[in-house]
Amino acid sequence: MNGSLSNAERAEVLVQALPYIRKYAGKTVVIKYGGNAMTSEVLKQQVMEDICLLQLVGVRTVLVHGGGPEISEMMAKMGKEPVFVDGLRVTDRETMDIVQMVLAGKVNKTLVNLLEKQGGMAMGLSGMDGRLIEARMKDERLGYVGAITKINIDPVRDLLDKGYIPVISTVGCDREGNTYNINGDTAAAWIAGALNAQRLIMMTDVAGILRDRDDPSTLIRKLNVNEAVGLFREGVIAGGMIPKVDCCIEAISMGVDKVIIMDGRIPHAILMELLTDEGAGTMVEGAENNG
DSSP: GGGGSSSSHHHHHHHHHHHHHHHHTOEEEEEEOOOOHHOOOHHHHHHHHHHHHHHHHHHHEEEEEEOOHHHHHHHHHHTTTOOETEEEOBHHHHHHHHHHIIIIIHHHHHHHHHHHHHHHOOOEEETTTTOOOOOEOGGGGGGSSEEEEEOHHHHHHHHHHOOOEEEEEEEOOOOOOOEOOOOHHHHHHHHHTTTSSEEEEESSSSSSBBTTTGGGGGGGGGGEHHHHHHHHHTSSSSHHHHHHHHHHHHHHHHHSSEEEEETTTTTTHHHHHHHHHHHSSSEEEOSSSOO
């Protein structure tokens, strides 16, 4: 595609992006990254390019990541069978060690390295660093799966103020020194809320909220939290989309301006959402916003 654009067309693209760059310069955007966009090397590269470009134009960007497939892969190598209850990974002590090793180690440092390779300034953190994510046991049946009790956001703010992209793995801790596996969407919502972020972008492997789950053309491009509650009642928001929309509502209640559920399989979806009219996925906003 790049080769097909003339210099004049490239200049026009940049000029059209200018109002959006102005709008977001100095603002905070939190990106929750996972799913297919994380397993495809090509898409991973494009996501890192998008994030670096946002940093270069002055957007304060935070990357919160999961790593479920990598955890399952490592568990298989160690001869351990993953067990799930209500979609959540049962996490005994041994599994928690694997989660910490994979998320805070391999996945986190790989993403930091990719961002640096693209010319970004990135710094990896886990939720245990500076007690960023404090948590308690969510349900004894799940073992060391954590429910967040507090976010200590100062380390993230410090990194943003110094021009870094904080890259956060969702491992939490408590005051007794226990570590917890934290749901990535929930962690991103709480972190975005603590930062009063302008946008929380949740990258998934679906187009967004669909009125008909089997028809991508029924994508709902924008709705407020009251409309979202109505869609819960109607059964439009169901299955794996329920916890995602719950996180959207939670983030908005904590002070995030708008949340986007976005298809991470689309190349450069982040730039399409933030720097063009087109957008990508479903935007959820507060009840005071009408549509």
